[in-house]
Amino acid sequence: MTRIMRLSQPERVEAMRGRLLDATIDSLALSGYHGFSTNDVVRRAGVSRGALAHHFPTKADLVAAAADRLIGQRATEFRERFAAVPPRRRTVAKALDVLWTFFDDRGFHALLELAVAARTDAELRPVVAAGLRHASDVTRQVFAESFPALAQQPFIAEVLDGILALYVGLAAESALDDDAGHRASAVRSVLKGALSLGAASAPSLP
Amino acid sequence: MTRIMRLSQPERVEAMRGRLLDATIDSLALSGYHGFSTNDVVRRAGVSRGALAHHFPTKADLVAAAADRLIGQRATEFRERFAAVPPRRRTVAKALDVLWTFFDDRGFHALLELAVAARTDAELRPVVAAGLRHASDVTRQVFAESFPALAQQPFIAEVLDGILALYVGLAAESALDDDAGHRASAVRSVLKGALSLGAASAPSLP
DNA sequence: ATGGATACCGGCAGGCTTGCCTGTCGGTAT
DNA sequence: ATACCGACAGGCAAGCCTGCCGGTATCCAT
Secondary structure, three states: OOOOOOOOHHHHHHHHHHHHHHHHHHHHHHHOOOOOOHHHHHHHHOOOHHHHHHHOOOHHHHHHHHHHHHHHHHHHHHHHHHHOOOHHHOOHHHHHHHHHHHHOOHHHHHHHHHHHHHOOOOOOHHHHHHHHHHHHHHHHHHHHHHOOOHHHOOOHHHHHHHHHHHHHHHHHHHOOOHHHHHHHHHHHHHHHHHHHHHHHHHHHOO | OOOOOOOOHHHHHHHHHHHHHHHHHHHHHHHOOOOOOHHHHHHHHOOOHHHHHHHOOOHHHHHHHHHHHHHHHHHHHHHHHHHOOOHHHOOHHHHHHHHHHHHOOHHHHHHHHHHHHHOOOOOOHHHHHHHHHHHHHHHHHHHHHHOOOHHHOOOHHHHHHHHHHHHHHHHHHHOOOHHHHHHHHHHHHHHHHHHHHHHHHHHHOO
């Protein structure tokens, strides 16, 4: 009875959960948390309401799972993209550019919606808070591997957290207006110059 | 028929609009844009649905007006709080502390909700975008008045925009988690130290 | 003082959302 | 081979939200 059904049951389950979660992320990025509905998710995923209810009984379960998936995906993709940079070209400026690519895509927009919604959603808050901590940790680790000489500088953790927060703010602005996007570009450009200078002179400081 | 009614009609209108708009801002800050409803607004303001419909026919009108009011209020309050600092104490560190008070209150939370919602709401986007530009302009002006010597430094506009964006990111994080709040405090502390040093040495640079 | 406009009230209808419930199909274990 | 179990489909009901409408009170102008 297996014509084209070469997928085992656990494979089908994982595929279904993936479609549902991806549809959730797309819907979040496109429509925002407001304007987000489970109906839109099932429409986008091309499945029935029953399928969604089976895997994610409540809406909170769905968004929490989507946040988890998103955080996990981005952490691994973060390491991969940094590892893909040839060691020759691993400068601070290049690192900032690679980092910025994570604040300019659909995934970040979905995560921003979830983060803002989490402030007033007790069920979502711990998930996003853990994701934030994860982002901070992963960034520190990757930086330490890419720039071992600079990683011993004082306050490096605070500087990295600050860059992440700055990029969050700039990306949120850029999503609104082209003009805001231009200003954000100018800020990143100046930051790049300042940090490159700082990194070059820092090792000579006690 | 007028026991305590000493208010003229335009005054009553303004009072009603103010109650409605303040209730909107409170509701936004407390419940988020998701979970925000006109019913909650009229309940909170203690008026009827008809009154709301009379002054703000549609929900979009209401939130746009609330955003405008919020932006205007904060701009004047920003100037006031800076003017209230005795000239003796107008240091960069103090300025950063005063600035931060604007990212730690109910008004910012409401504005953040509106800003994120504006990304996917064509009617709200231009209002918030204009507010952002306004914030950038006002900050630059106040800074130029408070620190005329530093205002001639190169890239000062970009640095100020960057500080605003950084604070947006830090405030968004802090709203989620105490731990995130602690990290944000550490970042602000390091920034304060770095900028104080930079400001002290900057005038000697060409 | 009177007419007209304006502010305000409270209920109604339509649409959408979420969660649940039953029914059916296919896979899996014994 | 059979009996069970999980995956999935689709419809239903309750609740809420938004926008609109007729009705009433209050204020300003003539």
